Amino acid sequence: MYLFIKWKTGIFVMISLILIVCFMKLFLFSYTTQPILLNPGTSHKFYGIMIDAGSTGSRVHVYEFEKLSGSSTPVLLDELFEQTKPGLSSYAEDPKAGAASIEKLLVIAKNRIPQNAWSSTPLALKATAGLRMLPTEQAENLLNEVRVLFNRFPFVLPKNPVMIMDGADEGIYGWITVNYLLDTLGGSGGQFTEGAIDLGGGSMQITFAPHHKSTADIAQTSDLKDVSVFGNKMKIFVHSYLGIGLMSAREAAMNGPKPQELVTVTTACMPQSFKHSWKNGPTEILFEKDLCVWGGNLACRFKFRVLANIQRLHVLAEIRHQPFYVFSYFFDRAAQMKIIDEHKGGEMTVQSFIDAATKTCKDDAFNSEEPFLCMDLCLLASFLEDGFGFASDTKLTSKKTIGGKETSWTLGATFYLIDETS
Missing domain, CATH: 3.30.420.40 (ATPase, nucleotide binding domain)
Known part of the structure; x- marks a missing residue:
């Protein structure tokens, strides 16, 4: 009886060991050789x-x-x-x-x-x-x-x-970012998208999806790009203006000093008896008040009207009938002047920049801690009204973020980067 029980116990232990080993092999095989697959709904x-x-x-x-x-x-x-x-x-x-x-x-x-x-x-x-x-x-x-x-x-x-x-790519990436965040990229041919104007320090880009065939017929071929965004094929108008970003436009309007030189420039955009040294990259400029000219906003704006016309900012009449987002320095100066909320951004008119320039370009309103504010506001007003031809009552939207996400060209560029490396 004892031998029978011992034999029976041995058989049980042996079977148990075999089952354990088999289970371990099965577990290890499935864990080490099977890929981690995502379920269709995850x-x-x-x-x-x-x-x-x-x-x-x-x-x-x-x-x-x-x-x-x-x-x-x-x-x-x-x-x-x-x-x-x-x-x-x-x-x-x-x-x-x-x-x-x-x-x-x-x-x-x-x-x-x-x-x-x-x-x-x-x-x-x-x-x-x-x-x-x-x-x-x-x-x-x-x-x-x-x-x-x-x-x-x-x-x-x-x-x-x-x-x-390339400046054109910067414009396209910024336009993709804005419309991705607005969730307007799903329409055929970009018909529900909004245009974008990005004013940086050294250049400015305007980008939009043309809605009228006449636009494509009139536009220069180099300004029309075929893009595919998340499976949607669209034709985009984009133009980059190198040398008329906010910082470079300050130089250009003052007759474009040569790099590596310290030059003195007289300007109607500064108040009486004010001097200010300013450096932009390799260029250093000493700004002084032009004693022969003082017309406040009018004299200062004239400089930028001339610049806007020389640079041929007039693009296509269609832009005056499309909704546009303006960002980067457009946002910064509008928020600084409390035209829009500094956190939420908002809607504004071209006239609001004109009014802000008129208010700021007065001796009694001049702030020595912001010596270029008059100049910058005149620049923005001239680019929008005299350059692009927007009516003074045209409504533009400017937001630092949309849905809590920053409106930077870098997001649009990252989509292309991911596609290239995947």
Whole structure:
């Protein structure tokens, strides 16, 4: 009886061991060899990093997206934005220091993204007007130092991760950002989209989807681009004005001082007995009040009316009948003058810029802490009214963010970056 029980117990233990081993093999096989597959109804998160090397500063944007199954349009969940000043172009004589300024931003981006996502996150830097206006050799030296820096970080790099962006691309990317955030990209031919005017430090872009066939017939071929956005094919009008961003327009309106020189310029845009030294990239200017001319707003605006006509800002009559978003320095100055809310943004008219310029360009209203405010407001009013031909009662919208997300061209550029590296 004892032997029978012992034998029976041994058989039970042996069978149990066999079952345990088989179960462990099955578990290990399925765990180590089967891919992690997403169910059709689930989503996954991914990231993208875009650095905007602008004329006045460098900014890093880290975007967190969610890709829903069955949808070609990613959902933007969150974004991180940090910046450093001065801009990369200011390091033309010291490229290594320029790269070091970008490294600070990359460290911030790296700390924001989970480590297990580093190797699948694309990274790119696109420089704008500041580097476009540098001599080719100086610009390339800066870009090469940043390329070396990028290779030390664990992110995915596209074919050309560090580059000077074409002004037209900057306009298209900004237009995509605005309309993505407005959720207006779904219409055929861009018929429900809104136009965008982006005024940076060194250049300005206007972008919109033409609604009338006559526009395409009149426009220059180089200004019409075929783009595909999340499966929707559209024809876009885009023009970039290099050299008439806010900062460069200050120089251009004062007869365009040559780089590397300290020059004195007299202007009707400053009050009596005021002198101010100002530097924009390699150019340094000493502004003085023009004692022979003082007409306040009228005299100052005349300078920018002339500039607007020389630069041929008149594009197409159709823009006067389309809704437009204006951003970057348009937003900054409008918020500063309390034309719109500094946090929420809002709607404004061209006349509101004209009125703000008239109010500010008076000796008794002059603020020495904001010496260029009169000049800038005259510039904005002239570009909109005299350049683009908007009526004074035209309503424009300007917002720093839409749905809590920043209206920067970097988001539109990141969509292309993700597509290129996926």
